Amino acid sequence: MSNKLLVKNAKQVVLICNNGEKFLTKDGMQKLCVIENSSLVIGSDGLIKDIGPASTIDFQYAGVLFDKVIDATGMCVIPGLVDAHTHPVWAGDRVHEFAMKLAGATYMDVHRAGGGIHFTVEHTRAALPSTLLASLTGRLGRMQRAGTTLVECKSGYGLELQTELKMLEVIETARRTLPINISSTYCGAHAVPKGKTVAEATTDILKVQLPQLRERMSAGALRVDNIDVFCEQGVFDLSSTRSILQAGLDMGLNINFHGDELHPMNSAQLGAELGALAISHLEEVTDDGIAAMATAKTAAILLPTTAYILRLPQPRARDMLEAGVIVALGSDFNPNAYCCSMPVVMHLACVNMRMSMPEALAAATINAAYALGRSHTHGSLEVNKHGDLLVLNAPRWEHLIYQLGGHQELIRYVVIRGNVVYNNDKTMDF
Ligand SMILES: N=CN[C@@H](CCC(=O)O)C(=O)O
Numbered sequence: 011m012s013n014k015l016l017v018k019n020a021k022q023v024v025l026i027c028n029n030g031e032k033f034l035t036k037d038g039m040q041k042l043c044v045i046e047n048s049s050l051v052i053g054s055d056g057l058i059k060d061i062g063p064a065s066t067i068d069f070q071y072a073g074v075l076f077d078k079v080i081d082a083t084g085m086c087v088i089p090g091l092v093d094a095h096t097h098p099v100w101a102g103d104r105v106h107e108f109a110m111k112l113a114g115a116t117y118m119d120v121h122r123a124g125g126g127i128h129f130t131v132e133h134t135r136a137a138l139p140s141t142l143l144a145s146l147t148g149r150l151g152r153m154q155r156a157g158t159t160l161v162e163c164k165s166g167y168g169l170e171l172q173t174e175l176k177m178l179e180v181i182e183t184a185r186r187t188l189p190i191n192i193s194s195t196y197c198g199a200h201a202v203p204k205g206k207t208v209a210e211a212t213t214d215i216l217k218v219q220l221p222q223l224r225e226r227m228s229a230g231a232l233r234v235d236n237i238d239v240f241c242e243q244g245v246f247d248l249s250s251t252r253s254i255l256q257a258g259l260d261m262g263l264n265i266n267f268h269g270d271e272l273h274p275m276n277s278a279q280l281g282a283e284l285g286a287l288a289i290s291h292l293e294e295v296t297d298d299g300i301a302a303m304a305t306a307k308t309a310a311i312l313l314p315t316t317a318y319i320l321r322l323p324q325p326r327a328r329d330m331l332e333a334g335v336i337v338a339l340g341s342d343f344n345p346n347a348y349c350c351s352m353p354v355v356m357h358l359a360c361v362n363m364r365m366s367m368p369e370a371l372a373a374a375t376i377n378a379a380y381a382l383g384r385s386h387t388h389g390s391l392e393v394n395k396h397g398d399l400l401v402l403n404a405p406r407w408e409h410l411i412y413q414l415g416g417h418q419e420l421i422r423y424v425v426i427r428g429n430v431v432y433n434n435d436k437t438m439d440f
């Protein structure tokens with residue numbers, strides 16, 4: 011059988027790491043593994059078969075058949091980007107709320123007034139699965155064209171069994187039919203539904219929603235990877251968060267939840283204690299929380315768009331990095347933060363959170379893959395990992411971050427498992 015793809019003669023190939031690391035911290039994030047004038051081979055199984063100097067690969071593969079050859083002369087190759095936090099299934103946009111927030115309303119002002127998540131819940135409950143699937147497909151396509159090849163997708167705009175399952179089923183259909191890799195998250199505790207107390211909502215999740223989910227998962231109808239809770243004042247408190255996350259863990263789900271966003275809740279300490287794979291947001295995390303996450307190897311998924319749009323204090327990326335926390339990035343795509351682009355997210359992380367460009371790229375590849383439990387197969391260009399990569403029309407990879415909003419011109423090809431899923435022949439010469 012012929013190999014799927016040869017990407018030849020790239021100016022730079024950014025491997026990220028090359029010793030099977032599952033994540034990078036501290037100095038490891040500063041010194042990414044980059045090789046020059048190199049080629050990469052993806053085999054018939056869609057996995058990376060070989061990476062090396064262009065002349066060596068030319069010699070070794072002389073006469074070997076490839077389904078496709080990309081001449082990457084003058085271009086760069088990086089791993090496909092990993093978006094570790096999105097809410098992409100919903101109906102009803104919130105452009106009107108953006109205007110309210112620009113005029114001074116806070117996120118919780120809008121939420122308490124029955125808008126925010128509640129507005130989206132109302133529209134998502136009423137939407138047909140086919141409508142949700144069509145908009146999800148469009149959004150995932152946009153993300154893919156911006157370089158995302160693995161994305162976490164949450165439910166959480168149902169807050170009751172039927173709509174939560176509808177959302178997870180829509181995500182499942184996307185996972186089975188689209189090329190983009192998906193990590194699916196049950197987020198039934200995204201808000202306390204109108205008319206219910208926290209205790210009632212928690213009981214519904216524990217006694218109704220999770221058992222039904224478990225049943226569908228064991229029947230093979232649904233694959234769900236992670237469990238999420240919005241642990242926040244006025245949403246789910248620490249003790250209800252604990253019981254929901256523990257129940258998810260007992261079902262085999264990875265813990266990956268919203269914590270310490272608007273108030274210090276000790277979410278980081280709770281996550282570390284429960285062995286959470288990741289906690290998102292953390293704008294209000296304490297020093298103790300940071301230390302607990304570093305020790306537990308719980309990844310911090312930082313979301314630069316949230317702090318930017320809501321004008322919140324920035325997450326303390328530098329303190330986390332210095333403490334040895336595994337820092338990852340996500341777009342937080344949702345009706346509040348309408349951003350599909352990880353290159354924009356990396357740019358914001360560098361400018362507003364003071365990360366370096368190598369740190370941002372490590373956070374958007376290997377560390378984001380770790381946060382989703384996928385860093386053994388994704389997040390770096392290493393032999394036997396998935397052949398998911400981007401070819402950039404630029405002589406140095408840093409252009410993808412430096413050129414704010416420039417990804418539409420810079421990304422020449424997006425490749426998933428050796429297949430070109432986006433060929434941007436409109437790219438201009440550098
Ligand atoms: N903070 C909670 N959840 C989302 C926002 C969801 C929404 O506003 O619809 C977030 O991560 O930013």
Ligand SMILES: [Zn+2]
Nearest residue numbers: 095097268342
């Ligand atoms: Zn979120």
